[in-house]
Amino acid sequence: MFVRLVMWFFVRYFRITARIPRQVAQINEPYLLLANHFGRYDPFILSYFIGKPPHFISSDAILRDWPIGSFFKGLGAIPKKKGFRDTRVVRDMRTVVQAGGALALFPEGTRTWAGDTLYIDPAVAKLVRLLGVPVITARMQGAYAFDPRWASPLRRARVVIDYELTLTKEEVRQLTEEEAYKKITQRLSHNDIEWLRQHRVLIGSGRRAEHIGKIIFQCPQCKSFAGFKSHKNRFVCRHCQLPITIDEYGFFTAPVKLPFDNPYKWFYWQADNFITEMLKQLTLTRDTPLFEIERAVITRTKGAGRMQKMGTGSLAFYPDHLCITLPGHRITFKHRDIDYLGPQYMERLEMFEGDYAWRFTPQYPDESGVKWELAINTAWALAGQHTKLAPYWRERILQRIQRVREN
Structure with missing residues (x-):
């Protein structure tokens, strides 16, 4: 009850809303929730809008931290070691379903760096068939302005979550794994940078650039991989001192013309360049x-x-x-x-x-x-x-x- 009260204030303060069909909001049978993954608080936010809270599959790295790890364990989180296929986790999931519980996981396997939905392993369709329960999807939109992976403080912005009953129990039985996988990936595919550009979401923070160096480390001007120093709404190249500002909508401005104005294009340009450099080194x-x-x-x-x-x-x-x-x-x-x-x-x-x-x-x-x-x-x-x-x-x-x- 205390957690729900906290979340009631939390979602209102940070302007988080949900579009959720009644059959999803009031579901009372075992189900599997699949969602795209942006921030640290996604499990709490996604659970808040559904009457039957799910057990989340969580990285064991979080569960090793006190007190947050103890809190997650108390909510019934199932730990998984990142980068490994773990049959024990699947057994634990089946046990939860057989006991009448619900499950949730982020099929990308990690939080997005640049606001786009990452690759989803086709094994998720095998898991759906194995569990044999309805599949609910939740597509989070605007969350990259609220809680980007690289930021420390949360920001007041605008987040809209679209829930959908994507696969009924009958469809789980009848569809092939390829058909189920296609429906899931189509529902979760999303580019938050384009959504934010279209909706012109104001970011209520004076620290919009702080710690962006965690994901951006190559300068577009000097091409160095030296990284950046950040403070408040600006970040500066450690090598050539190019200053870049993040405006109130989350886009980049600089005294020189940049080849991109957003983290999505910058991040993947940088990734290709860094991989190429590593292949040499x-x-x-x-x-x-x-x-x-x-x-x-x-x-x-x-x-x-x-x-x-x-x-x-x-x-x-x-x-x-x-x-x-x-x-x-x-x-x-x-x-x-x-x-x-x-x-x-x-x-x-x-x-x-x-x-x-x-x-x-x-x-x-x-x-x-x-x-x-x-x-x-x-x-x-x-x-x-x-x-x-x-x-x-x-x-x-x-x-x-x-x-x-x-x-």
Whole structure:
């Protein structure tokens, strides 16, 4: 009851509304909710508008954090290790459904960086058939202005959530997996940048640019990958000092003409360039790192336990390995032995290697975790470790490798 009261004020203050059919709002049987994923509070927002709250499939990175992890566990969240197929999670989901409960997950597997719906694994259609329950979809619109992945404070903007009963129980039984997958992906496909441009949503914040360096790290003027420093509504290239302002509608302005005015086009232009650069650098033999985090709090846990502090040190990316430097010792990891590397909850960089999970919290908040994810995925692709590739990067990286080899 307390959570619902808090959410009642929350959705009104942040101007979040829902278009939801009565059959969805009042559903009282087991179901599977699928939604596109923008922000930290998506599970609470999506659950608020439905009478029968679902159990969310959640990254185990969140559940390792106290107190938010304890809160999620109390709401019945089912933990999943990012980047791994886990049969235990499927068993837990079936148990919830058999007990009359509802489920929810984000089929993209991660929050969007640039406002677009990411690749959805076709395995979601197999899961739908396995569970045999109705499928509700929720398409969030405007959420990139309210809670973009790189920002810290929430912003007052305008969010509209469209709920739909996309597959009835009968359709789940009758449709092929390909037909079910097509209906799901069509419903969730969305580009929030274009939606925000069309609706001219005002962003009620004086800190619109803060921490955008977590996703934007290549300058369009000097082409450097040095990253940006951000403050309030401006961010500045660390190399050539180009200043860029984010206006009240979330679009970019600068004293020079930019090739793009939004994060979506910039992000994927940058991704292609960085993958190409990594394809060159990863084949070299060198004693200096390609890039590094010079100062970070480093923690570690075994299994699903709480993180334990190892100390303050650095993390460096070399052509064939990563190196952690802590006071008194160094630890190296070959790229081939790393199971996962990328940004997780609060955009902190996490690494899985064997039974251990490592977390790196940089001293400077504009450090980009997605840069590390792109680099390690490119290294795995070159080494033929395609099963490790993040689904949303796989095609882009493999196509880039093919183009480079053809040229």
